[in-house]
Amino acid sequence: ERSDVHYFGAGPAPLPTPVLQEASKVLLNYDSTGLGLTEISHRSPEANAILARTQTALRHLLDIPTSDGPEGYQILFLQGGGSGEFSAVVYHMISIWVAKLAKQRQQGLEQEVKRLRLDYLVTGSWSLKASQEAARLVGKEYVNVVTDARHGGKFGVIPAEGEWSRTKAEEDVALTYYCDNETVDGVEFPTAPSGKNLVADMSSNFLSRAVDIKRHIAIFGGAQKNIGTTGITIAIVSNSILPPHAEMADPVLLRKLGLPIGPVVLDWPTIAKNNSLYNTLPIFDVWIAGQVIQRLLEQAPDAKSPRISVQEAESNEKAGLLYAVLDEFPGMYQVVPDKSVRSRMNLCFRIKHGDAEAEKAFLKGAEGRGLLGLKGHRSVGGIRASNYNAVSVQAAEKLAEYLRDFAEGKV
Numbered sequence: 001e002r003s004d005v006h007y008f009g010a011g012p013a014p015l016p017t018p019v020l021q022e023a024s025k026v027l028l029n030y031d032s033t034g035l036g037l038t039e040i041s042h043r044s045p046e047a048n049a050i051l052a053r054t055q056t057a058l059r060h061l062l063d064i065p066t067s068d069g070p071e072g073y074q075i076l077f078l079q080g081g082g083s084g085e086f087s088a089v090v091y092h093m094i095s096i097w098v099a100k101l102a103k104q105r106q107q108g109l110e111q112e113v114k115r116l117r118l119d120y121l122v123t124g125s126w127s128l129k130a131s132q133e134a135a136r137l138v139g140k141e142y143v144n145v146v147t148d149a150r151h152g153g154k155f156g157v158i159p160a161e162g163e164w165s166r167t168k169a170e171e172d173v174a175l176t177y178y179c180d181n182e183t184v185d186g187v188e189f190p191t192a193p194s195g196k197n198l199v200a201d202m203s204s205n206f207l208s209r210a211v212d213i214k215r216h217i218a219i220f221g222g223a224q225k226n227i228g229t230t231g232i233t234i235a236i237v238s239n240s241i242l243p244p245h246a247e248m249a250d251p252v253l254l255r256k257l258g259l260p261i262g263p264v265v266l267d268w269p270t271i272a273k274n275n276s277l278y279n280t281l282p283i284f285d286v287w288i289a290g291q292v293i294q295r296l297l298e299q300a301p302d303a304k305s306p307r308i309s310v311q312e313a314e315s316n317e318k319a320g321l322l323y324a325v326l327d328e329f330p331g332m333y334q335v336v337p338d339k340s341v342r343s344r345m346n347l348c349f350r351i352k353h354g355d356a357e358a359e360k361a362f363l364k365g366a367e368g369r370g371l372l373g374l375k376g377h378r379s380v381g382g383i384r385a386s387n388y389n390a391v392s393v394q395a396a397e398k399l400a401e402y403l404r405d406f407a408e409g410k411v
């Protein structure tokens with residue numbers, strides 16, 4: 001039974017049970033139309049209403065600036081996951097950078113384009129992957145790793161800004177990229193870093209705390225952890241980097257300069273112009289996300305803006321509760337990342353310094369209590385407890401109790 005288990009998987013992740021109960025109804029008959037939600041056109045009035053409601057709710061929840069001017073932001077729904085956006089952001093920002101360059105200079109572009117730089121903060125497995133994708137698309141000579149946080153091949157810290165090596169000439173920087181929460185390594189930025197044309201991957205901590213949207217030109221994340229079902233990716237994109245406020249380079253010029261042109265389904269201007277309906281959008285996934293976001297809004301009807309702060313407090317409380325038990329038994333549990341950058345979403349730890357037998361016993365005992373999905377990512381091993389929004393306080397308490405019992409030999 002669903003009520004017998006608590007799932008701490010890293011994604012896909014649990015969804016609120018009432019949302020799934022309602023989802024099972026709309027799959028059969030949406031809004032008394034006699035048709036299920038996966039059966040109707042993404043261009044129907046019903047689908048348009050779902051899309052609009054979900055965008056509006058997200059705007060309220062995160063205080064996303066609304067304006068047609070350059071200070072406003074668009075909310076885009078895409079497919080291709082967080083990984084798709086690793087590529088999308090590169091295609092987009094190099095196009096803008098080249099368009100600017102072409103405006104300043106008529107000649108010698110082949111030489112000048114060599115100044116192009118993409119700045120990446122590599123603080124875990126996902127930002128590493130994103131930087132590798134950028135290098136694959138444009139060539140590694142264009143990618144500047146501002147910081148590589150690995151020590152002895154392992155992630156777990158965020159070096160101080162003073163130690164970073166940013167691209168010196170700001171005008172050369174097409175984007176500064178970071179991953180706000182590293183799902184595999186359990187490393188989370190305490191606050192957003194600075195950087196020109198700042199882009200954030202928030203796949204695994206979206207909707208878990210307030211975000212300073214205005215510091216970013218783009219924020220993206222797959223829906224399958226804190227927001228909804230696998231199948232849609234959300235991107236919050238500044239108008240300042242979209243037409244008509246920004247010029248895009250002519251594809252002919254990009255080709256001539258040896259730079260890549262992305263597929264149209266990843267093209268932010270195309271998706272924005274078509275209000276995310278350029279091609280078939282899985283509207284059921286948008287509906288699920290809308291329900292989850294609406295619930296978060298309703299949790300906090302009178303809260304001071306931003307309304308996500310109620311969920312933020314709960315996330316912090318759950319993470320605090322679990323880290324407290326882990327810290328209480330340092331002989332048994334060793335949290336992987338440094339205390340200053342511990343993730344509130346993915347708690348990564350070892351048992352007896354990575355003793356394989358002890359970790360196996362831990363997982364087995366947990367399963368016996370209906371506590372599932374605790375195995376660490378295959379690339380790093382150990383234990384990982386993912387503390388996403390739909391993991392209840394009660395579930396976190398059960399896990400905390402198990403952690404204590406295991407440490408005290410009561411399992």
Ligand code: PMP
Nearest residue numbers: 081082083084126183203204222
């Ligand atoms: N970024 C982060 C932080 C992730 O955790 C993940 C997936 N776990 C991705 C990107 C890749 O997302 P997707 O599988 O949706 O492509």
